[in-house]
Amino acid sequence: MFARTCSRSGFHCYGLNSYQSAIRGGHVWFQVRGSEQKVKSHGDNVDILIALNSESADIHAPFVSPGGVIIYDKDRVKFSGNLLSQKARALPMPLGQISRKFDKNPIMQNTVALGAALYLLGLDFKVFETVIGDTFGKKKESVITANIQAATSGYEYAKSNFSQLEVTAKPPSNPRPKMLMTGNQAICLGAVMAGCKFYAAYPMTPASGLLHWMAAHATRCGVVVKQAEDELAVINMGIGAAHAGVRAMVGTSGGGFSLMVEALGLAGMTETPIVIVESQRAGPSTGLPTKTEQGDLNMMLGASQGDFPRIVLSPLTVEDAYYATIEAFNLAERFQCPVILASDLLLSEHIETVDSLSKDVLIDRGEWANSTQQQPFLRYRVTETGISPRAIPGNPGTIFVAASDEHDESGVVISDVLAGIPKYVAERKKQMDKRMRKLEVARTQMPPPKVYGPQEADITIVCWGSTFGVVSEVVDTFGKTDGIRVNAIAFRNIWPFNAEKAEPLLKSAKKVLDVECNYSAQLARLIRAETGFEIKDRLLKYDGEPIYPYEVIGKIREVTSRNA
Amino acid sequence: MFARTCSRSGFHCYGLNSYQSAIRGGHVWFQVRGSEQKVKSHGDNVDILIALNSESADIHAPFVSPGGVIIYDKDRVKFSGNLLSQKARALPMPLGQISRKFDKNPIMQNTVALGAALYLLGLDFKVFETVIGDTFGKKKESVITANIQAATSGYEYAKSNFSQLEVTAKPPSNPRPKMLMTGNQAICLGAVMAGCKFYAAYPMTPASGLLHWMAAHATRCGVVVKQAEDELAVINMGIGAAHAGVRAMVGTSGGGFSLMVEALGLAGMTETPIVIVESQRAGPSTGLPTKTEQGDLNMMLGASQGDFPRIVLSPLTVEDAYYATIEAFNLAERFQCPVILASDLLLSEHIETVDSLSKDVLIDRGEWANSTQQQPFLRYRVTETGISPRAIPGNPGTIFVAASDEHDESGVVISDVLAGIPKYVAERKKQMDKRMRKLEVARTQMPPPKVYGPQEADITIVCWGSTFGVVSEVVDTFGKTDGIRVNAIAFRNIWPFNAEKAEPLLKSAKKVLDVECNYSAQLARLIRAETGFEIKDRLLKYDGEPIYPYEVIGKIREVTSRNA
Amino acid sequence: MLELSKYKSETRPDWCPGCGDFGVLNALVQAVANLEIDPKDLLVVSGIGCSSNLPGFIHAYGFHSLHGRAIPIATGARLANPELTVVVTGGDGDGYGIGLGHFIHAMRRNLDITYIVMNNQIYGLTTGQASPTSQKSFVTKSSPMGTIEEPVNPIALALVSGATYVARGFSGDPKHLAELIEKGIKHKGFALVDVFSPCVTWNKVNTYDYFRQRVYKLNDTGYDTSDLGMALEKSREWDPKIPIGIFYETTKPTYEELDPVLRTGTPPVKASLSQSDVDGLFNEFI
Amino acid sequence: MLELSKYKSETRPDWCPGCGDFGVLNALVQAVANLEIDPKDLLVVSGIGCSSNLPGFIHAYGFHSLHGRAIPIATGARLANPELTVVVTGGDGDGYGIGLGHFIHAMRRNLDITYIVMNNQIYGLTTGQASPTSQKSFVTKSSPMGTIEEPVNPIALALVSGATYVARGFSGDPKHLAELIEKGIKHKGFALVDVFSPCVTWNKVNTYDYFRQRVYKLNDTGYDTSDLGMALEKSREWDPKIPIGIFYETTKPTYEELDPVLRTGTPPVKASLSQSDVDGLFNEFI
Numbered sequence A, B: 001m002f003a004r005t006c007s008r009s010g011f012h013c014y015g016l017n018s019y020q021s022a023i024r025g026g027h028v029w030f031q032v033r034g035s036e037q038k039v040k041s042h043g044d045n046v047d048i049l050i051a052l053n054s055e056s057a058d059i060h061a062p063f064v065s066p067g068g069v070i071i072y073d074k075d076r077v078k079f080s081g082n083l084l085s086q087k088a089r090a091l092p093m094p095l096g097q098i099s100r101k102f103d104k105n106p107i108m109q110n111t112v113a114l115g116a117a118l119y120l121l122g123l124d125f126k127v128f129e130t131v132i133g134d135t136f137g138k139k140k141e142s143v144i145t146a147n148i149q150a151a152t153s154g155y156e157y158a159k160s161n162f163s164q165l166e167v168t169a170k171p172p173s174n175p176r177p178k179m180l181m182t183g184n185q186a187i188c189l190g191a192v193m194a195g196c197k198f199y200a201a202y203p204m205t206p207a208s209g210l211l212h213w214m215a216a217h218a219t220r221c222g223v224v225v226k227q228a229e230d231e232l233a234v235i236n237m238g239i240g241a242a243h244a245g246v247r248a249m250v251g252t253s254g255g256g257f258s259l260m261v262e263a264l265g266l267a268g269m270t271e272t273p274i275v276i277v278e279s280q281r282a283g284p285s286t287g288l289p290t291k292t293e294q295g296d297l298n299m300m301l302g303a304s305q306g307d308f309p310r311i312v313l314s315p316l317t318v319e320d321a322y323y324a325t326i327e328a329f330n331l332a333e334r335f336q337c338p339v340i341l342a343s344d345l346l347l348s349e350h351i352e353t354v355d356s357l358s359k360d361v362l363i364d365r366g367e368w369a370n371s372t373q374q375q376p377f378l379r380y381r382v383t384e385t386g387i388s389p390r391a392i393p394g395n396p397g398t399i400f401v402a403a404s405d406e407h408d409e410s411g412v413v414i415s416d417v418l419a420g421i422p423k424y425v426a427e428r429k430k431q432m433d434k435r436m437r438k439l440e441v442a443r444t445q446m447p448p449p450k451v452y453g454p455q456e457a458d459i460t461i462v463c464w465g466s467t468f469g470v471v472s473e474v475v476d477t478f479g480k481t482d483g484i485r486v487n488a489i490a491f492r493n494i495w496p497f498n499a500e501k502a503e504p505l506l507k508s509a510k511k512v513l514d515v516e517c518n519y520s521a522q523l524a525r526l527i528r529a530e531t532g533f534e535i536k537d538r539l540l541k542y543d544g545e546p547i548y549p550y551e552v553i554g555k556i557r558e559v560t561s562r563n564a
Numbered sequence C, D: 001m002l003e004l005s006k007y008k009s010e011t012r013p014d015w016c017p018g019c020g021d022f023g024v025l026n027a028l029v030q031a032v033a034n035l036e037i038d039p040k041d042l043l044v045v046s047g048i049g050c051s052s053n054l055p056g057f058i059h060a061y062g063f064h065s066l067h068g069r070a071i072p073i074a075t076g077a078r079l080a081n082p083e084l085t086v087v088v089t090g091g092d093g094d095g096y097g098i099g100l101g102h103f104i105h106a107m108r109r110n111l112d113i114t115y116i117v118m119n120n121q122i123y124g125l126t127t128g129q130a131s132p133t134s135q136k137s138f139v140t141k142s143s144p145m146g147t148i149e150e151p152v153n154p155i156a157l158a159l160v161s162g163a164t165y166v167a168r169g170f171s172g173d174p175k176h177l178a179e180l181i182e183k184g185i186k187h188k189g190f191a192l193v194d195v196f197s198p199c200v201t202w203n204k205v206n207t208y209d210y211f212r213q214r215v216y217k218l219n220d221t222g223y224d225t226s227d228l229g230m231a232l233e234k235s236r237e238w239d240p241k242i243p244i245g246i247f248y249e250t251t252k253p254t255y256e257e258l259d260p261v262l263r264t265g266t267p268p269v270k271a272s273l274s275q276s277d278v279d280g281l282f283n284e285f286i
């Protein structure tokens, strides 16, 4: 609600929820950063920390920025204050006491604290009221009133007891409400704008948000949403739907993707377009379900037996998630193969303001057989690009069977009685070559990695996916203020890997630093496999937490100072 | 039976069955090569071709060696003979007519033809009789008699109508019966010798042979054999059995391995030792179930989300399959992680004579907690090698829970209420580091790739797994007779990849040729990812057939003649 | 009735001579011909197995998918285009072994598809291992001492899982089988047709003769197909006689009738790709 | 009886206050204490879910495995060491959703393990989506218009799949539940104990009150637990009253008694690693 108040007030903001699998209690906190400029990561410091229990207070107090404050319940939280940095202030408030006046639900404490925060930052209380109204819109009127009253009390309490922050928010001169969404929501919005008509999933953090949004918008957006019995069913349903002709998407995290591996090859072999969202979390295995990581790249690239074409895109920002999703559908249908959208917990679940997204969506459905197809219809016709015109059930004159067994141009399987006969040995090779040719064509069409920051730099950071957030912030801030010039190469269209375009960029860099949220530098390894270029300097994080700007900056200093 | 007659007569031999998924008919043939020397591949040519239908006759006739013969049914097979090479002979026989005298089963035709072959090659008919006796041992006496009579008739018919081959087999001076087995059987034998007590599987070509052998030997070898409902169950049963303390193995092909992906990470996370045989066949997807390929390396390396230790071995020969399996069990328990034994259809199903296998098997069960363990028992104790002493249920004083969630040293999960708290963020990192340290230790212990042939060579062939068979034959024959000196580097302990040992070997080679049975040169890509070394010359085959010596030789000539 | 030749595929079945699956193929062709389903509107989905090769042998759209995954594929296709007639064909290993979970979940959905299982009580394609319907003590390559598990009872499972049409046929009686399939396709909701379809190569116990001596038709006994309790009892009958025919039939709303998007009537595959109220959708995020 | 404290884990359960799973944990502890099972000989296996966290909260060997795979893990462990008491615990999503196939195949094996399902008719850990046992029309995050599938009936499935002990408990009645679990563990063969274990956070329909008003004990009605037909009938009862207790109990040879290796008596984990007749084995290949 706070983030939305900021965005409606025309501020940029970026919010991240830190939570655990367990529903109950645990250590839950939510951090929001707002600014007039675009906010690209969760940042290092917090301006206002709201601590509802002693643990949160102690853990996060050191990160309250100079000039910032910590608001805590003075009756329940024991807080000494000596963990705070010099210029930060501790603001005890009777949160529980005030909130109990309006509702017995302890969540109301948050609302009181939010009210106080609004005052401290000088935000417009009216905007907040509209947000509350919309958030609880479907609930009882009394809930809305109680919340507004609680927030007002917090606002008033703060007003009479504390002074505003020095860094009070100056509303932008021309306040234009901004869109505020999570990466998951951006993916959903992209999908429905791209004409997705089928979404199947099995709940799994951090991909569940996709299912929830899609289920809530099914009727409105005309998407058949199916929660299936497991991820095996999920992807096969998606493939079935795509075979029948709709644009279909499925979503999961690493564990669920593990179960989709066999069917990935099925989509590859039958040349069925399907979009798979893989929102990574900290592994291996069940790992840390509510923590972030970028540890599944090896799996996405290696999944399923044999060689077949697949495409992997990793959106860099919430905004990019919208566009990448649309692109994913187009690529899937153009190349008739599975497309994996590699997200992660940080991207999927953090909330961010986005500049206006284009409503003008280009849809490319690829090549289709027309209904007056010459007979016999060759669904898997060998062509120069490897792309064979598609057809779907219901269409007259294009009857064929899609088979996971190797088949000839017409789709007839050649794995049984025909296998080993020279003519069909050759036929097999032709089909392999045809399929893999699509990947080669796709490779040449892949854009180069995104170069961000100055042309000339002392150090070039290599990253992919959501890590671009913190990296770009460092390029923008540290890179502009410090003597060290920093730029970044962000890999987003990851596979097929366009080595011709990537290699010169890497080779011309003065120093290269790989920044990834995983143990084994999976992107760096991919780069070496495809270009031979080895990135020796690496900032790798795999403790479940996202990478912080100060960590990147520290590493930059280390690398640039060494034998400089 | 023919191969066994050869091996009992003291010959080396190598046999390969070519067949299709369909049970019935199709194009089925079996080729055997025998020699006094070790036979390392299926070879290019056949000495005796037995064709029961016209199709087989036409397809294989061109490959009959000079001096060789084709035996066919003169009543049913239309065979012109002009497909034969100059010095080869066509030998029509009334196979059906003779065989019907003894049994109405058309399979008996084979036996008649085999009898003829025995004569043509000058083999001892008595040895053949013992083989028939053993093969049909459990069946009725009458079956044995019928078979022997049919073979005798064939033998006699050939004797009265044809002359023996010029290349008649000279029995070795000191005929010692040799062991004859398939790769699958060598794996099974290795497993039971290593003390495997649990084998689970779901039928899948070309791994089914493992299940059949194990099921037939369950009682005798004390192995609990479980055919499960699917491969998800298979691997999880294996992990459960290993957790309870036995040496456990599971077997499948690529499609089934796809379903095991999630549990591979479970074994990695819970540090459970398990041996997984992955016998590759031509993919992607269902592909060509009865054809060979080495296309699943990417999958084996990338399977399952996140980073965790795994080990991949690819046996080079049938003999090596025996030793690699024993090693796999030792590595699995030493490093408490999953070990993948990468076989393929060619290795798993071809039959080969092996020199005596050692019965002296070294068993290393790794580190164990003793029962007077200090309390609390730390199952996942952080150690220098990353290896933590194990314990199993039933043992007093070492109670713990194995969890797929991230956990602390004692095994308590830290993914729920504890996640995100700084102490446990650090704990998570420690566990990741600990697990991955095992992989580093394993890496340093991995032997260098096998160098085969002369130290100095004009061209060095890089290969893995069963392809070593044809490659080593070319090194032995062509490499010794032609002016071009050839040697080979065979990768067998594939992962963790020991770059320090591999790189100098590759860099010092004059020319390097990569020979693999897959489309995308998966091994070459791995080598580049790990060493930066790019192998540009490649012989890649992916039409389902194994690589033939003449193909390797052709490629060698091409590469060495180019800018020589 | 359409001509049977309309459904004739260019590809000759590769089944062993005498395989029960021929009878099933013929019965299916007869059924769709009787129902006058245009081949272009018929989608036959299968998994992997000898039986699962069937889609290649009938002239209709087909999807020969993965071992055990035919039902999810069919579900997706049907949800995308409910104007198609969707028939799933496969084996006992495919459907009652590796695919068992999907089978049961599909039945509780009551999606309007027809599932024909060629139950030969063996894994045919992989050359003869025990299947989930293999009788106890059955000796196979994977069970040399005989199987020791209770066989799955697909009829009983269907009855307790919400299937609205549950039948069993015998490929030795293709006329009766064709009727069962025809009714199954006509039935609105999930229809199971389990078929005794002997594997002449690997199952030497459950042969044509075995079944000829045992099967009898429920229909001939004045059986009431609306009585679930009775159906459950009949589903447990095996020795000395085995019932075939329709065990149970009922009417319940189908998934298609209940799904909020499908019940609007437009098949998703024919819906426009663009959103009708883009501005409203975007405004939700402000 | 052993002291309950023997089974006390160092780790405090992280369930929401009031969660039904507390009752199940307590009942399980009571049952194993009554049976005097040494914690070192008890192996508790689970999948993933709130309920599947249970092994961490009892002092015994445990395996907290993958979502839906607890039964195969337990099967492997039990086959390797039949001297262990193996108890599987998990949720409705885990066991009747993603794990449904394993569940049914396990029952037809009649392996001697006890399966306790904390059935809260919701996906708890993932914050409230429809589960396979969610009642029709149930509104959740993933079914905002209400679910449209027939719920799975685990009791009926167990009855037709060969389970030899089939019971249902309620965590609001932990004493009765402890008895059911104790009998289940003592029972030779596969025992299912389905438990109504309310999720106080995400399921506001099937609450303690909901069940308190509806459940009655079969035992109180002079019910005959050996009558499969009657058990099937009872398994379909829901409105207005819901039976709890033992639905069905029978004696059949267990898998352990039939397996050719296990029936020799030595648990594989204690068998020597070396082969007794190496020469004979090698000679087979000559």
Ligand SMILES: Cc1ncc(C[n+]2csc(CCOP(=O)(O)OP(=O)(O)O)c2C)c(N)n1
Pocket: B202, B203, B204, B205, B231, B255, B256, B259, B286, C048, C049, C050, C051, C052, C067, C090, C091, C092, C093, C094, C095, C118, C120, C122, C123, C124, C125, C126, C131, C199
């Ligand atoms: C994941 C996977 N595991 C195993 C196989 C191998 N396989 C192919 S068909 C089959 C069983 C066939 O039995 P069934 O479904 O009864 O069909 P039938 O051949 O008897 O008609 C198996 C195990 C496979 N294709 N995929």
Ligand SMILES: Cc1ncc(C[n+]2csc(CCOP(=O)(O)OP(=O)(O)O)c2C)c(N)n1
Pocket: A202, A203, A204, A205, A231, A255, A256, A259, A286, D048, D049, D050, D051, D052, D067, D090, D091, D092, D093, D094, D095, D118, D120, D122, D123, D124, D125, D126, D131, D199
């Ligand atoms: C393969 C896979 N898919 C999805 C998940 C996410 N997930 C964790 S628990 C759960 C469902 C939990 O429901 P249930 O089994 O009923 O347990 P409860 O939390 O209700 O006790 C899901 C879907 C997962 N861990 N693994």
Ligand code: SF4
Pocket: B023, B024, C014, C015, C016, C018, C019, C020, C021, C050, C051, C120, C124, C125, C198, C199, C200, C201, C202
């Ligand atoms: S093996 Fe059996 S099921 Fe397969 S085609 Fe032959 S008879 Fe039919």
Ligand code: SF4
Pocket: A023, A024, D014, D015, D016, D018, D019, D020, D021, D050, D051, D120, D124, D125, D198, D199, D200, D201, D202
């Ligand atoms: S969310 Fe529900 S099931 Fe999970 S601990 Fe809380 S009450 Fe129990």
Ligand SMILES: [Mg+2]
Pocket: C049, C091, C092, C093, C118, C119, C120, C121, C122, C123, C124, C131
């Ligand atoms: Mg079958």
Ligand SMILES: [Mg+2]
Pocket: D049, D091, D092, D093, D118, D119, D120, D121, D122, D123, D124, D131
């Ligand atoms: Mg639940």
